[in-house]
Amino acid sequence: MTKGRLPAATVSFVSQKGGVGKSALARLFAVGAAHRGKRVLLADFDLEQLTCVEWNAARLRAAIEPDIDARAFKSLKKLRHAEVNVDFIVADTRGLADDLTKELAEESDVVFLPTGTSYDDLRPTLALAHRLAKRGAEGRIVMVLSKVGRSDSQAARAVETIAEAGFELLGEHWPLRDGFQADLDAGRAGRETRYPQLREIAEKMENALFKRAEAAKPRASAAAA
Numbered sequence: 001m002t003k004g005r006l007p008a009a010t011v012s013f014v015s016q017k018g019g020v021g022k023s024a025l026a027r028l029f030a031v032g033a034a035h036r037g038k039r040v041l042l043a044d045f046d047l048e049q050l051t052c053v054e055w056n057a058a059r060l061r062a063a064i065e066p067d068i069d070a071r072a073f074k075s076l077k078k079l080r081h082a083e084v085n086v087d088f089i090v091a092d093t094r095g096l097a098d099d100l101t102k103e104l105a106e107e108s109d110v111v112f113l114p115t116g117t118s119y120d121d122l123r124p125t126l127a128l129a130h131r132l133a134k135r136g137a138e139g140r141i142v143m144v145l146s147k148v149g150r151s152d153s154q155a156a157r158a159v160e161t162i163a164e165a166g167f168e169l170l171g172e173h174w175p176l177r178d179g180f181q182a183d184l185d186a187g188r189a190g191r192e193t194r195y196p197q198l199r200e201i202a203e204k205m206e207n208a209l210f211k212r213a214e215a216a217k218p219r220a221s222a223a224a225a
Contacts, residue, residue: 018095021146059187
């Protein structure tokens with residue numbers, strides 16, 4: 001691979017605070033990629049939580065297919081030097097943004113920032129988005145409304161706030177549903193849910209994430225342009 005560059009299309013899920021569905025969406029994307037016949041590496045950078053690695057262990061114990069390659073990494077350097085032959089690297093960062101988060105954002109083809117609809121979630125997430133844009137991720141940052149409750153008016157205010165800040169917003173929202181968490185606890189994600197109504201929601205979100213990821217201009221091409 002090119003020195004200093006990651007070896008595959010890289011999709012990062014980052015956040016300024018925990019509890020906004022970042023890891024859930026990273027796993028949804030990874031599972032969606034595998035079901036689409038894509039080779040995917042789910043890179044877990046949160047060494048304290050290891051959410052994705054532990055989830056994959058539950059998946060392996062339950063013999064759920066397709067297999068997901070989920071590994072823990074402590075640095076971007078380790079990821080660059082790992083043996084990787086995949087179509088997508090899906091990076092799940094730490095719950096609190098740090099220098100590694102910023103470095104990953106610079107290297108990613110698209111950066112998804114999940115956020116709740118409250119100002120308590122939106123303020124720090126938008127602040128992080130502005131910092132990442134200044135670090136070179138401008139044009140590749142996509143906000144995702146996540147764990148959205150039943151209030152249409154609160155969701156509408158969140159959409160308006162993001163638009164006023166000038167950031168792209170994914171068309172689909174990720175709702176707060178207990179069934180999704182139950183599936184994650186069992187090693188499933190996204191379209192693998194056992195609940196038909198939730199499966200429809202998950203497939204719409206998966207399609208929206210993939211559509212945006214596939215529309216992203218590869219970083220290698222951008223650097224050469």
